[in-house]
Amino acid sequence: MTSANWAVGKIAKRAGVKVSTLHFYETKGLIHSYRNAGNQRRYSPDVLRRIAVIKAAQKLGVSLEEIRQAFADLPDNRTPTQDDWESLSANWRNQLDARIAYLERLRDYLTGCIGCGCLSMKKCPLYNENDQLAAEGDGPVILDRNGTPD
Amino acid sequence: MTSANWAVGKIAKRAGVKVSTLHFYETKGLIHSYRNAGNQRRYSPDVLRRIAVIKAAQKLGVSLEEIRQAFADLPDNRTPTQDDWESLSANWRNQLDARIAYLERLRDYLTGCIGCGCLSMKKCPLYNENDQLAAEGDGPVILDRNGTPD
């Protein structure tokens, strides 16, 4: 069995997070601890890698809830092996690619919109991209010349 | 003078936001309204463009506070003209470029880290990028072989 005798303060220091964060991650089901005779948390060193995965995923823009689900999908909830991490990262990489692509599209629109005066709510993709509003019916519309109500 | 006789519900509908959002933006100093005899808000149609700018900026990842500051930097706090919007967007574009570059770097690391087993807290850029933790002293460190505490 893995040695599980690290106290929470030691783990926190090594991982570069606060003790309260570890408590919090535990309540969220992201990490796990054992208890010693005095009811204090003791950790297997595996938890450090798990925290590293959490922190890395957060940088990719993955929420704790998504991370929790990814961890939960691991067979019997164990700490990810290298293979597990590979599939997690492949998954998250797709999300990252999508986010990058989205921002790049915005950047292009932003460039295109400079000086074109197209920042009218209905036409400009900067405003409407990914909005259902862009369709028909109510929602953003272009102002008429004189801007009178009704 | 600009006609300022749009009621908040009309503006909300045209802009595709809730009335409460307009109230909220007003308390944050992002938009401005006039009052009629019965103390109800009335808007100049300019506000629609301002909302469009807010929404566009949010998509770029700019916070409301940063938007407020950008608006406040406009001479006499007026609605941005095309030139104003150009300089705002040039500014925000830089931020966007930086964000994209950052995510691209993460993507590269993610690719590089797949299968390399480097997700150890001290070495892996996925964990340490932009962290002051990466330097010296306390902070994330690599586990030793046997993972014993102290």
Added chain:
DNA sequence: ACTTTACCTCAAGTTAACTTTAGGTATTAG
């Protein structure tokens, strides 16, 4: 005129991801 719909203000609720505080126990250093 009367009734519905739109507004108003102020306070409190919401979500994510934590941190802080309070009151109390376990460990550790000397």
Added chain:
DNA sequence: CTAATACCTAAAGTTAACTTGAGGTAAAGT
């Protein structure tokens, strides 16, 4: 053995960006 740390739990506070609710007024439709 004792004092200083380290831990524990549960609850409340924090920030951003809004939304919801309560109690009451104004405007609009018929």
